Amino acid sequence: MTGVSIGTARQIDFLKFRLGREMKNLEKEGLKVSLQESSAGKFNFVSCQVMPGGGQREDIQDVFHRRIARTLSEIILGQWQQWLLKDIIRENYYYFNEEERQNIYRYALSHLGYGRDEQNPVYKHFFKKKIMDKILEFLRQNNQIIVEGFIRFRLKDYVEELARAVEKAVDDFLMEREYQEFIQLLKYFVEIQESRVELVHVVKLPGGTYTLLDEQEQVLKVDYLENIFMDLTDGEITYEDMLISTLITLAPRKIIIHDAGSGPKSTVMETINLVFWGRVRECRGCALCQKK
Template sequence: MTGISIGTARHIDLIRFRLGREMKNLEKEGLKVSLKESSAGRFNFVSCQIMPGGGQREDIQAIFRHHIARSLSDLILGQWQQLLLKDMIRENYYYFNEEERQNIFKYALGHLGYGKSGQKGGYQRLFKKKIMDKILDFLRQNNQIIVEGFIRFRLKDYMEELEQAVERAVDDFLMEREYQEFIQLLKYFVEIQESRVELVHVLRLPGGAFRLLDDQKQVLRVDYLENLFIDLTDGEINYEDMLISTLITLAPKHIVIHNADSGQKNTVMETIYLVFWGRVRECTGCPLCQKK
């Protein structure tokens, strides 16, 4: 009998289940395969063996190894990848609490090509091909593979990718936390500020500029905004900073956004919705929206 033994210190049940499913696929191709379990120290093993009479084709070993490699690459990119990420975050960023570490974990998955729905993207498919190729190379010379050791010593490039994803995830998390703290500060300013106007129309213009109109839909001109504009336009004009600062100074009771669907919502628009929560609405279409 020809066999391959897979060992692990964790999740032997997942390996058993995944290999069992893969071996059924082999049986559909006319190959008889058996699975046996054993243990040695802290490692558990599942041995996959081709039974006598399981097939006469010359490429039987290549087919057998391919199915084993496919199973292991799926497991590494599934359960083991998540365990590795969580281990890295817990060991290197222990000063974050559990909820913060969970958020960092989600950011890391995003950097590794997972969408919001958890679906794998092209980046993960590329990972799988590389890992599968390395497993196949290893199995051509060895009939036993221990998952943790293989990952540590044979997938160093992959481990570096995971570490970089975690580092970027931490940066993302810190930036998001700073942004949320900034939003809370702006909301506080708006809450304690007395409203200077009842209504402001925000008209989005090409090139990133904005036009502010009063409740009569006339260009908003207020004397106490002049110094603010001078400060904000001292150097390169940042229309987004100017818009946010102006709206906070005015603290309007109501804000209407025109041309809200002209492209994706950018950061400044999201900021307006968050800071002026409950005061903002989008215009569904009016003559103003077509005047830009």
């Protein structure tokens, strides 16, 4: 008989369910298995035992350990990883409120290769293999494993990787918050500014630059804009900053962005949409779009 006892201070039901499902797969392969639950102090344990059934298997221990290692690695990368990330955020970044911590958590997942629904297969395979190897190495000399202790002492590299992902997530969150505050400030400038023109066409040119046209679809040439460009070029200012600053100064009642559908939306176009919310229309195929 081969057996392994797995303990945790967390929710035992989820662990028991996953292990039970894997034990049923072993039963289908002709092995007799049993699953028993017990507790000791703050820890709950699930004891898994397996023995040959109708057919003898010399590699029973190796097969059993691999199934345990695979199941535990999937659990750690699933439910436990969520807990670990939230624990790291709560303990190290306690000064953020709950909503802010949730945003940091989502950024951290993206740094660990998660998209909308699941983790990138490359990331998942990389972490899963490392964790499985550590579990198999541990089970060669031990028949009891406590998940929290194993993660803390045997998966230090993995926990450090999670901590780095959280650190990057905090940087992302702070940058995003700063950007949103900047957008709110620009929106305020637009609201208090008197509109100097009724309509501005923003036309995307080859090479990623833009030109501004008036209502008659002529290049905007206004005397007061020359002073703006002179002031802006004295400092460390980008082309996109100049474009946004010009539009804010003009404060048009309506902006039409041409060739908006050609490729991914640029940061400057997203900024224009946010700052001039309700005034922007995207054109995807008029004569101006075709003329470029």
